[in-house]
Amino acid sequence: MGAGCSSGVCPSRKSDKLKNSKIIFVVGGPGSGKGTQCEKIVERYGFTHLSSGDLLRAEVSSGSERGKQLAAIMEKGELVPLDTILNMIKEAMIAKASTSKGFLIDGYPREVRQGEEFEKKIGAPCLLLYIDAKAETMLMRLIKRGETSGRSDDTAQTIKNRLELYYKATEPVIAYYQGRGIVRKINAEGSVDEVFSQVANAIESLQ
Numbered sequence: 741m742g743a744g745c746s747s748g749v750c751p752s753r754k755s756d757k758l759k760n761s762k763i764i765f766v767v768g769g770p771g772s773g774k775g776t777q778c779e780k781i782v783e784r785y786g787f788t789h790l791s792s793g794d795l796l797r798a799e800v801s802s803g804s805e806r807g808k809q810l811a812a813i814m815e816k817g818e819l820v821p822l823d824t825i826l827n828m829i830k831e832a833m834i835a836k837a838s839t840s841k842g843f844l845i846d847g848y849p850r851e852v853r854q855g856e857e858f859e860k861k862i863g864a865p866c867l868l869l870y871i872d873a874k875a876e877t878m879l880m881r882l883i884k885r886g887e888t889s890g891r892s893d894d895t896a897q898t899i900k901n902r903l904e905l906y907y908k909a910t911e912p913v914i915a916y917y918q919g920r921g922i923v924r925k926i927n928a929e930g931s932v933d934e935v936f937s938q939v940a941n942a943i944e945s946l947q
């Protein structure tokens with residue numbers, strides 16, 4: 741085990757424990773409904789849901805020094821350093837590897853480089869669910885969610901920053917994986933159940 745591997749999870753090396761894992765990326769703008777759909781996927785198919793945002797928020801809630809640094813970045817709607825989030829995802833995957841039927845990686849990759857690094861250190865996705873909603877829809881949903889979510893980034897200015905970053909950095913991720921033929925575009929404008937019927941078709945086309 742080399743330097744930086746003292747936790748037992750070597751960030752720079754592929755783990756044998758993950759080599760046969762089914763991996764699904766769930767990508768879409770802020771407030772498009774990724775988390776909502778992932779919950780329904782877990783209910784029906786029993787996959788393991790890992791939300792990058794939730795992992796980061798758990799670290800912030802822990803009150804650690806690293807959490808404080810992350811909170812400052814997230815409050816502005818910017819991206820935390822790539823290695824930080826990737827190592828968190830990898831550790832969480834390894835912890836569930838022996839029992840998982842497959843992983844839903846929600847809210848990651850946010851930029852093409854994050855996808856490339858994930859594949860080097862973890863593995864390749866078999867499907868990318870592209871949860872597509874209009875900017876106005878996402879804005880409306882987040883403003884409404886912000887009334888009760890308590891999320892410090894569900895505020896008008898930060899929502900604007902998150903949307904801008906999504907179009908600039910994350911949309912190219914979709915084009916990148918489209919080239920491999922693994923993207924399924926989901927129209928996320930309808931009701932939760934209407935959206936889920938498209939999601940279920942995409943997942944069942946895998947089996």
Ligand SMILES: Nc1nc2c(ncn2[C@@H]2O[C@H](COP(=O)(O)OP(=O)(O)OP(=O)(O)O)[C@@H](O)[C@H]2O)c(=O)[nH]1
Pocket residue numbers: 768769770771772773774775776777793847881882884885928929930931932933935
């Ligand atoms: N009408 C409608 N509303 C939805 C749908 N999916 C989610 N919502 C609402 O939109 C809001 C955002 O949904 P989330 O599932 O939290 O969105 P997300 O993409 O995970 O957002 P982040 O956590 O910010 O990444 C929630 O308050 C939901 O109630 C949908 O399919 N239709």
Ligand SMILES: O=c1ccn([C@@H]2O[C@H](COP(=O)(O)OP(=O)(O)O)[C@@H](O)[C@H]2O)c(=O)[nH]1
Pocket residue numbers: 768769770771792793794796813814815817818819820821825846847848849850893902
């Ligand atoms: O790979 C990631 C995923 C999330 N974030 C941060 O976590 C915040 C919340 O992410 P989440 O996916 O929960 O919400 P979204 O922005 O999609 O609404 C983002 O604005 C970023 O600051 C990040 O930096 N890298």
